[in-house]
Amino acid sequence: MLSDKVINELAAIVGKAEILLAPEDMIAYSHDATMFSHKPEAVVRPANRDEVAAVVRIAARHRIPLTCRGAATCLSGGAVPLKGGIVLELTRMNRIHKIDPVNRIAVVEPGVITFDLIFRVAAEGLLYPPDPSSMKESTIGGNVAECAGGPKGVKYGITRNFVLGLEAVLADGSIVETGNDVDGDMCGPDWTMLFTGSEGTMAVITRISLRLVQLPQTKKTLLAIYDRLEDAALTVSKTMAGGIVPTTLEIMNDRTIVAVENYLKIGLPVNAGGLLLIEVDGVPSTVEENALKISEICRQCGATAVKIAQTAEEAEDLWRARRAIGAAFGRVAPSKFAEDSTVPRSLVPELVNRMLTIQEKYDVPVFICGHAGDGNMHPTILFDRRNKDQAERAEKALEELHFITLELGGTLSGEHGIGFAKAPFLRAEAGETGYQMGREVKTILDPSGIMNPGKMFFYEGKLH
Numbered sequence: 001m002l003s004d005k006v007i008n009e010l011a012a013i014v015g016k017a018e019i020l021l022a023p024e025d026m027i028a029y030s031h032d033a034t035m036f037s038h039k040p041e042a043v044v045r046p047a048n049r050d051e052v053a054a055v056v057r058i059a060a061r062h063r064i065p066l067t068c069r070g071a072a073t074c075l076s077g078g079a080v081p082l083k084g085g086i087v088l089e090l091t092r093m094n095r096i097h098k099i100d101p102v103n104r105i106a107v108v109e110p111g112v113i114t115f116d117l118i119f120r121v122a123a124e125g126l127l128y129p130p131d132p133s134s135m136k137e138s139t140i141g142g143n144v145a146e147c148a149g150g151p152k153g154v155k156y157g158i159t160r161n162f163v164l165g166l167e168a169v170l171a172d173g174s175i176v177e178t179g180n181d182v183d184g185d186m187c188g189p190d191w192t193m194l195f196t197g198s199e200g201t202m203a204v205i206t207r208i209s210l211r212l213v214q215l216p217q218t219k220k221t222l223l224a225i226y227d228r229l230e231d232a233a234l235t236v237s238k239t240m241a242g243g244i245v246p247t248t249l250e251i252m253n254d255r256t257i258v259a260v261e262n263y264l265k266i267g268l269p270v271n272a273g274g275l276l277l278i279e280v281d282g283v284p285s286t287v288e289e290n291a292l293k294i295s296e297i298c299r300q301c302g303a304t305a306v307k308i309a310q311t312a313e314e315a316e317d318l319w320r321a322r323r324a325i326g327a328a329f330g331r332v333a334p335s336k337f338a339e340d341s342t343v344p345r346s347l348v349p350e351l352v353n354r355m356l357t358i359q360e361k362y363d364v365p366v367f368i369c370g371h372a373g374d375g376n377m378h379p380t381i382l383f384d385r386r387n388k389d390q391a392e393r394a395e396k397a398l399e400e401l402h403f404i405t406l407e408l409g410g411t412l413s414g415e416h417g418i419g420f421a422k423a424p425f426l427r428a429e430a431g432e433t434g435y436q437m438g439r440e441v442k443t444i445l446d447p448s449g450i451m452n453p454g455k456m457f458f459y460e461g462k463l464h
């Protein structure tokens, strides 16, 4: 338990009302979007950078573990306060400081909801492309800390491609500024990228400069339906090999389609073996041409139907279906491993085949979806962890999936991060030298190990 002295010190900084200590709050803040949990001892809700720095200085002085939290939609356990201590909730820091249409830059605080930023910049004719399916809840701070991706990653890239600079509070409470508001900053190593994807283990991000792009003039959404998932996967590699870059190229297998349809009831093709949800954007003539070319590739690869959404509402329904996958899975089973196994695009068909084999071998349902266009697949194993036999089979299937992904030259995480959920496998991906380097860099920045302890390079074993 935190002493009264420490609690009073914290209250003097953020105000008593912004410290949560009630048992029910500790339960609420023990979770993220994984099935794991651990209770903190206090939740502290700072309003600005100086309050963050003062809280971090107290944590450093008393060696109290500190776990940052945005919206807690993390799928790798990053926001779970594994060692108790303080949860630093950053959602009060939700101001958009600046949208600069001339230089195409936005400067925001970490607690800004991703969708709010996308909505605000669209009004200026601009686009902030990273669009995680959780964007209506997730925060930009959480997106940067996890280097989030999203459907539009195929064409535009992921969060790291849009972060120009950061302000961050280091583990001793000092403040660092990295990068700046121009694209071509070549002054030494890219410290901005060191913190992007560092999952709250190295610093608290308190301000973010983001690159924006021109809002495309028009877009089209296509739905391609297949009898066989393998044909949908083949379409992905053929489309990308054909030199056409769609804005999005999302895949769903039969189980996923049924789960979403049961949840939303919007008329998805429940008898299909798989589907692709494709968007193209740009100037009208190119959009038209690319939509036709992609439709043709879909048919050549075995699509039984290719439908082009005729209205904005029809297109939005399809995207609503994509965004509802997480919630739909929640109705199927109480426990899940939601992965983001990412392989070179040309190997998407191979990964799909291997996932189907794993499903049979371990007799566990694998729900397949994901941003297939950039090789970022989301195999999700749904099970009930109270059933010991089922849980063991799910864990074995997961382990095999991770090693297959690495064998195919891929990565364990295309966007959800390592947290502790994937930490047992990080050494296999990073290699011994890379792993030790990760530990050393973290130790230099956080010698007392207070920043999000037990995660990434400092995983200490399984959470029960």
Ligand SMILES: Cc1cc2nc3c(=O)[nH]c(=O)nc-3n(C[C@H](O)[C@H](O)[C@H](O)COP(=O)(O)OP(=O)(O)OC[C@H]3O[C@@H](n4cnc5c(N)ncnc54)[C@H](O)[C@@H]3O)c2cc1C
Binding pocket: 032, 033, 067, 068, 069, 070, 071, 072, 073, 074, 075, 077, 078, 079, 090, 110, 131, 132, 133, 134, 137, 138, 139, 140, 141, 142, 143, 144, 145, 146, 147, 148, 149, 150, 151, 199, 200, 201, 203, 204, 205, 206, 325, 326, 327, 415, 416, 452
């Ligand atoms: C239904 C659903 C769909 C999803 N779809 C996608 C998707 O398409 N693409 C994708 O990439 N992810 C997706 N995710 C995962 C998740 O939404 C992202 O990882 C997101 O970036 C997390 O943002 P958050 O605000 O919820 O962060 P949190 O979960 O609160 O925190 C995530 C990590 O960042 C750290 N952190 C948070 N804020 C800061 C800060 N200011 N400074 C330093 N560290 C910080 C935390 O300590 C933690 O380690 C999805 C999750 C769900 C539940």
